[in-house]
Amino acid sequence: xxxxxxxxxxxxxxxxxxxxxxxxxxxxxxxxxxxxxxxxxxxxxxxxxxxxxxxxxxxxxxxxxxxxxxxxxxxxxxxxxxxxxxxxxxxxxxxxxxxxxxxxxxxxxxxxxxxxxxxxxxxxxxxxxxxxxxxxxxxxxxxxxxxxxxxxxxxxxxxxxxxxxxxxxxxxxxxxxxxxxxxxxxxxxxxxxxxxxxxxxxxxxxxxxxxxxxxxxxxxxxxxxxxxxxxxxxxxxxxxxxxxxxxxxxxxxxxxxxxxxxxxxxxxxxxxxxxxxxxxxxxxxxxxxxxxxxxxxxxxxxxxxxxxxxxxxxxxxxxxxxxxxxxxxxxxxxxxxxxxxxxxxxxxxxxxxxxxxxxxxxxxxxxxxxxxxxxxxxxxxxxxxxxxxxxxxxxxxxxxxxxxxxxxxxxxxxxxxxxxxxxxxxxxxxxxxxxxxxxxxxxxxxxxxxxxxxxxxxxxxxxxxxxxxxxxxxxxxxxxxxxxxxxxxxxxxxxxxxxxxxxxxxxxxxxxxxxxxxxxxxxxxxxxxxxxxxxxxxxxxxxxxxxxxxxxxxxxxxxxxxxxxxxxxxxxxxxxxxxxxxxxxxxxxxxxxxxxxxxxxxxxxxxxxxxxxxxxxxxxxxxxxxxxxxxxxxxx
Numbered sequence: 001x002x003x004x005x006x007x008x009x010x011x012x013x014x015x016x017x018x019x020x021x022x023x024x025x026x027x028x029x030x031x032x033x034x035x036x037x038x039x040x041x042x043x044x045x046x047x048x049x050x051x052x053x054x055x056x057x058x059x060x061x062x063x064x065x066x067x068x069x070x071x072x073x074x075x076x077x078x079x080x081x082x083x084x085x086x087x088x089x090x091x092x093x094x095x096x097x098x099x100x101x102x103x104x105x106x107x108x109x110x111x112x113x114x115x116x117x118x119x120x121x122x123x124x125x126x127x128x129x130x131x132x133x134x135x136x137x138x139x140x141x142x143x144x145x146x147x148x149x150x151x152x153x154x155x156x157x158x159x160x161x162x163x164x165x166x167x168x169x170x171x172x173x174x175x176x177x178x179x180x181x182x183x184x185x186x187x188x189x190x191x192x193x194x195x196x197x198x199x200x201x202x203x204x205x206x207x208x209x210x211x212x213x214x215x216x217x218x219x220x221x222x223x224x225x226x227x228x229x230x231x232x233x234x235x236x237x238x239x240x241x242x243x244x245x246x247x248x249x250x251x252x253x254x255x256x257x258x259x260x261x262x263x264x265x266x267x268x269x270x271x272x273x274x275x276x277x278x279x280x281x282x283x284x285x286x287x288x289x290x291x292x293x294x295x296x297x298x299x300x301x302x303x304x305x306x307x308x309x310x311x312x313x314x315x316x317x318x319x320x321x322x323x324x325x326x327x328x329x330x331x332x333x334x335x336x337x338x339x340x341x342x343x344x345x346x347x348x349x350x351x352x353x354x355x356x357x358x359x360x361x362x363x364x365x366x367x368x369x370x371x372x373x374x375x376x377x378x379x380x381x382x383x384x385x386x387x388x389x390x391x392x393x394x395x396x397x398x399x400x401x402x403x404x405x406x407x408x409x410x411x412x413x414x415x416x417x418x419x420x421x422x423x424x425x426x427x428x429x430x431x432x433x434x435x436x437x438x439x440x441x442x443x444x445x446x447x448x449x450x451x452x453x454x455x456x457x458x459x460x461x462x463x464x465x466x467x468x469x470x471x472x473x474x475x476x477x478x479x480x481x482x483x484x485x486x487x488x489x490x491x492x493x494x495x496x497x498x499x500x501x502x503x504x505x506x507x508x509x510x511x512x513x514x515x516x517x518x519x520x521x522x523x524x525x526x527x528x529x530x531x532x533x534x535x536x537x538x539x540x541x542x543x544x545x546x547x548x549x550x551x552x553x554x555x556x557x558x559x560x561x562x563x564x565x566x567x568x569x570x571x572x573x574x575x576x577x578x579x580x581x582x583x584x585x586x587x588x589x590x591x592x593x594x595x596x597x598x599x600x601x602x603x604x605x606x607x608x609x610x611x612x613x614x615x616x617x618x619x620x621x622x623x624x625x626x627x628x629x630x631x632x633x634x635x636x
Contacts, residue, residue: 009322011330012038022376027314029372035317036083036360037093042330043076043354044098050116051098052106054351058334061349063129066119068349073102074133075354081140086363089147096148099140107159121166124173129347134167135180138187142245149191161193168201175222176230178205179238186242209239215392217262225467226431227393227413228280232292233358236262241361244299256301263296264303265390267312268380268397271438272404274315278563279408279436283343284334285355286325290316294362297371306370307377313362315379332356336563342444343563381406387479387507394469396481398507403591405540406438409505411483412469424490427463434503435512437589439540441562443533443570448556450533450570453503453516455487456526457496462487470630478508480632496522504625504632511601512587515612517627521577529573532589533558535565540591544571545598547605547614548584551575582607584614
């Protein structure tokens with residue numbers, strides 16, 4: 001019996017909830033199959049007559065509408081492939097027939113400018129998006145080989161191989177893109193079409209993964225310091241899925257071990273409502289954030305129990321389906337809940353959100369798998385207050401059980417490529433802020449930056465661009481992370497000689513102690529510290545309280561809002577600064593309407609030179625932060 005009715009939050013029919021097996025989400029494996037089918041039915045209404053392209057409505061990406069149409073085919077194929085492979089070839093909606101027809105039509109005259117032909121795979125610098133899609137096509141073919149590839153005529157198989165080999169012969173973007181030819185090569189080898197070219201592509205990607213691995217289960221997305229959701233839905237997913245499908249035990253142990261370590265921290269990054277952290281780029285992929293959790297459960301490389309794994313992946317899927325991620329027409333929109341322009345990158349097109357299909361890797365676990373038979377258990381954010389420091393990526397995770405909100409304090413992840421200089425023009429709101437959460441999003445670039453320490457010099461506010469981590473650590477119920485940056489300005493001189501900001505965040509419970517040491521501030525400079533951006537009547541409340549050095553406080557508007565609020569406000573502190581100055585503030589983001597005022601949390605603040613001591617009112621503990629050299633401790 002279906003739960004769908006006029007009041008249903010879902011755009012397509014889902015089975016009845018099962019609150020006995022899934023007390024937190026009500027979702028079962030049948031819900032995942034129904035969600036995949038619903039998303040596919042909606043997308044296929046926009047297919048070309050030959051079925052080679054899915055031209056979904058919406059603003060095109062910078063790669064153009066033909067590439068976008070291929071993207072629609074490839075990314076939905078991934079969902080269909082997981083759906084059919086997980087059902088051992090059962091295909092009640094004949095998805096694979098459609099994709100077989102599309103493969104034949106798209107490769108027949110690849111590169112031609114007509115109604116069906118796929119664009120060729122070229123270097124990433126010349127609209128290389130088809131290289132991204134080649135991986136989804138290859139994985140889809142690999143997953144469904146007995147029911148699709150093996151039934152194709154020889155000419156279509158040869159044409160498909162020639163098109164796919166474009167990924168091996170052209171240059172990827174210098175990041176996770178190297179895993180796309182890796183995946184293409186894995187498929188070709190799996191069907192007996194491997195050679196020196198495929199071996200080279202695979203080894204090249206595996207070698208780069210060793211360079212990009214920074215420890216604690218975290219990869220940088222390229223040679224810089226970008227740590228984000230690409231860890232889960234790309235840098236871990238592709239090698240572990242490849243090893244799972246090939247049965248290569250050595251690669252499975254190596255990359256699976258790293259995935260397991262990644263999940264120890266990443267599993268903390270989902271709120272009690274199912275939301276993943278709103279942090280990093282490509283957030284329109286939404287519930288793809290659960291792909292790493294699902295891959296861990298399917299492959300066995302996970303520290304999580306099956307009940308916790310299902311709680312996380314189903315919670316994320318349900319979160320977005322309930323909040324308009326798939327609109328009334330069943331299409332995934334470009335945005336977060338619903339459409340949201342500020343969340344997007346220029347490479348995103350109408351079909352881009354369908355990388356969310358990666359979460360359906362969960363369906364590779366059959367019905368009898370513990371992922372589906374075990375009873376759901378609480379998510380980490382639901383069973384205790386948690387603090388975890390990650391020195392390798394420079395991140396600090398903080399969650400509170402009473403409201404289920406997870407916060408990420410960023411002291412190590414930026415979006416500056418190694419060859420780029422520091423300029424305010426490359427400051428990215430999804431990386432440059434001091435903190436992110438599962439309940440808030442960053443403000444748009446044109447609005448006042450949330451969670452930011454800026455310096456105003458000659459009327460221009462500074463940006464935080466390249467982040468230099470200084471360390472991180474945690475105890476039983478508290479943690480810290482620190483970094484420094486050079487303030488850069490969009491107007492006037494890009495930098496001020498000798499100007500530097502050192503920042504330390506200390507967390508305990510819902511509290512965030514934010515301490516900054518500004519060095520080399522010129523005469524007439526003014527420091528500004530902002531807090532979380534929230535809706536005035538939203539479900540969470542933002543507070544910011546100056547403890548030392550601040551002389552002004554106000555509420556600032558963000559008319560462009562965030563991914564969570566059409567219109568937002570944020571608190572801001574200010575102070576005149578010159579030379580070397582220490583500033584101390586206490587911030588909070590809470591879902592508790594009865595939370596006590598921040599001023600009551602601290603019993604005293606003492607600043608002596610470069611050392612700050614803060615006393616806590618609840619238990620008499622003292623937090624000490626010393627600069628030069630940096631030291632952070634917490635004693636009772």
